[in-house]
Amino acid sequence: MKDIDAATLQIYTSKSKADKAISSLKGLLLGINMDGEVNETEIKELQLWADSHKELVNRHPFKEFMEVIDAALTNKIPTKETIEDLYWLCQKYENDNYYYDAVTSDLQILQGICHGILADGTINDKEIYDLQQWLNDNDHLNSHYPYDEIRSLVLSVLADKQIDDDERIVLMAYFKQFVSLQNENIREKVAQQTADVTISGLCTSEPQVEFEGKTFCITGVLKRGNRESLQRDIVRLGGIPTDTITKKTDYLIVGDNGNPAWAFSCYGRKVEKAINLRKEGHTIMLIHEFDFSDIIDDLIA
Missing domain, CATH: 3.40.50.10190 (BRCT domain)
Incomplete structure (x- = not known):
């Protein structure tokens, strides 16, 4: 009985890992593509992401994912097309998944977006404004971490409609708290740039409050x-x-x-x-x- 329970648990655990990986990959792709350009450093981070998920390679649709990434790395298909193909596979997986949890997936996508934005070690204006648009389009997450904190931070950064280098560093410092960069050189670069910045808890912007029984x-x-x-x-x-x-x-x-x-x-x-x-x-x-x-x-x- 214990062996059966363990086997059943492994099935559900593997599925949970796959779902999380798909959502984080979808976000990573969105983040990489937010500025409309895909560079070699970002593709390298994508490859390292794939390497870190090799235990799922035999689970649908990871085999297809790995084939697309390998093709991009060997220059068989353009990098822009790689991002689009992978994103399409993510959407196909979600549509075929009867047990898809929208809120959990959207939060994992958000973390992936931050990963993608940070993948090349820089944050530009277009990425910040596009992130704001994604946050606005997904305000159903307003009571969930880390959406509410990220939204508060982005609204504060954009309040004067100007983005300076210090504000970019603050965003980097926040993202690195839950983004696991695979590229050691980029990880070290971000760590050095944000060494003097400490962020501990962000108040929710435009909070929606219920009182009865709360x-x-x-x-x-x-x-x-x-x-x-x-x-x-x-x-x-x-x-x-x-x-x-x-x-x-x-x-x-x-x-x-x-x-x-x-x-x-x-x-x-x-x-x-x-x-x-x-x-x-x-x-x-x-x-x-x-x-x-x-x-x-x-x-x-």
Whole structure:
């Protein structure tokens, strides 16, 4: 019986790995192609991605994927056509997959997009604006990590309609937290460029908040009012205020700490715990106190 269970588990585990790999590949292809150009470094990252997934080579449709990538590397087909063919295979796999999980897949695609953008060690303006468009088109992910944090960061970068080198470095620093670059030279280049940048938790931009039966925790020093009055407003709207972060916490309200870059970073013990829970799959939303106060004012006024 144990052998049967192990075999069954292996089937489902292999399928899960395949689904995740397909979604991340789809995102990687989108990211590579976002600026409309495909260079040798990006194709090299694609090859290294394929090498890291060789255990799936006998599983449909990975054999076809590997054949397309090999053909591109031996110059049998153009690199642009390679990206298009691989993307078509990804879409075909999704259409044939009855157990396709849209939200999980879209989040994996997003991580793949960031991987593709970072594949050549540079981030240009078109990639950032195209990423913003993808984020806008997929706002159903707004309560999920890392979509909400990436969207907050991109909105902050584009707020003045100008992108400077420091903002590109901030984006690099954030992407590298969950992007596993296979090219050692590019990985080292990104690590050196972002060595002085630390990002720990991003507040959700334009948060959508439900109150009835939801649990709210507050951290930091509030600039607008105090915790007691905010907790009373939460109760008045049907929410449940708590003093600690748990897996059941729905929202963490982060007090303004005087840091002008609060849209980039929110620090503290509760924030760190919330971030770790989010990375485990719990949908805890981080909201800056100013945004939350605006929501309260609109509902109570």
